[in-house]
Amino acid sequence: MKYDPVEIFKALSNPSRLEILKFIYESGFTGTLEGESICCEQCSCMGDVVGKFNLAPSTISHHAKELVRSGLVKMERDGQYMRLLPNPEALQAAAEYMEKVVDSTKGK
Amino acid sequence: MKYDPVEIFKALSNPSRLEILKFIYESGFTGTLEGESICCEQCSCMGDVVGKFNLAPSTISHHAKELVRSGLVKMERDGQYMRLLPNPEALQAAAEYMEKVVDSTKGK
DNA sequence: CATATAATTCGAAATACTTCGAATTATCGA
DNA sequence: TCGATAATTCGAAGTATTTCGAATTATATG
Numbered sequence: 001m002k003y004d005p006v007e008i009f010k011a012l013s014n015p016s017r018l019e020i021l022k023f024i025y026e027s028g029f030t031g032t033l034e035g036e037s038i039c040c041e042q043c044s045c046m047g048d049v050v051g052k053f054n055l056a057p058s059t060i061s062h063h064a065k066e067l068v069r070s071g072l073v074k075m076e077r078d079g080q081y082m083r084l085l086p087n088p089e090a091l092q093a094a095a096e097y098m099e100k101v102v103d104s105t106k107g108k
Numbered sequence: 109m110k111y112d113p114v115e116i117f118k119a120l121s122n123p124s125r126l127e128i129l130k131f132i133y134e135s136g137f138t139g140t141l142e143g144e145s146i147c148c149e150q151c152s153c154m155g156d157v158v159g160k161f162n163l164a165p166s167t168i169s170h171h172a173k174e175l176v177r178s179g180l181v182k183m184e185r186d187g188q189y190m191r192l193l194p195n196p197e198a199l200q201a202a203a204e205y206m207e208k209v210v211d212s213t214k215g216k
Numbered sequence: 217c218a219t220a221t222a223a224t225t226c227g228a229a230a231t232a233c234t235t236c237g238a239a240t241t242a243t244c245g246a
Numbered sequence: 247t248c249g250a251t252a253a254t255t256c257g258a259a260g261t262a263t264t265t266c267g268a269a270t271t272a273t274a275t276g
Contacts, residue, residue, distance in 0.1 A: 010117075013120075021209070028213040046252070055235075057253065058237075061255085091206050098120075104130070105133045105136040122264080124264085124265095153222085154223060164266055164267075187222095
């Protein structure tokens with residue numbers, strides 16, 4: 001498999017990190033931040049996340065790295081800023097993995 | 109929600125525990141152990157898991173408790189034995205939670 | 217009741233995780 | 247180029263997790 005389910009579950013297993021992920025996914029491909037984002041209107045950047053959560057920048061940076069490591073999020077530099085982009089394919093893959101485990105109990 | 113996604117992800121985030129879960133789900137509702145189980149033929153028991161994995165009984169017991177705590181597995185005494193039963197509803201709920209996060213990026 | 221088997225609890229050791237603040241690196245704008 | 251802003255790295259403290267072995271509890275059987 002392209003994504004390691006254990007790494008994905010580990011990334012999702014911390015409440016702060018899960019909320020950060022949701023924030024990134026929700027503001028992912030939209031202009032919903034309506035100009036509030038100092039980075040761009042098509043994504044969240046580190047600063048947006050730092051502004052949203054009551055955690056030190058270094059902590060946010062660490063969590064972001066974990067999300068990237070697992071494949072759930074992609075990151076790219078945009079000048080001074082770091083764009084955080086959802087990678088739904090990874091989350092989808094993990095969900096499908098779980099469905100397979102569910103199905104392994106079926107028809108028995 | 110009936111199940112806490114973070115608790116479920118935490119339960120799934122350890123490689124040993126994930127394998128144990130899969131073992132329980134696969135032997136869940138079947139007679140596939142074909143009499144090999146010293147507990148029963150409709151489920152796995154602690155001893156089956158202990159026999160399958162290279163971990164101390166106390167460690168297996170601990171992991172089983174975590175799986176029960178998260179809701180992924182149900183446990184019931186059968187005389188001397190403890191039956192381990194899949195609770196696919198919980199795993200399904202977590203998978204659906206993930207799908208919702210995936211969908212939160214859609215149509216944008 | 218005594219012994220054997222199954223499983224849990226307890227305490228301890230090693231490791232990993234979470235978080236912070238301080239120092240550092242990267243980039244932008246005047 | 248210099249100062250400001252954005253983000254990362256580093257080291258440290260506190261906490262949680264993983265695993266074990268020994269002791270304990272629960273149940274079955276002779």
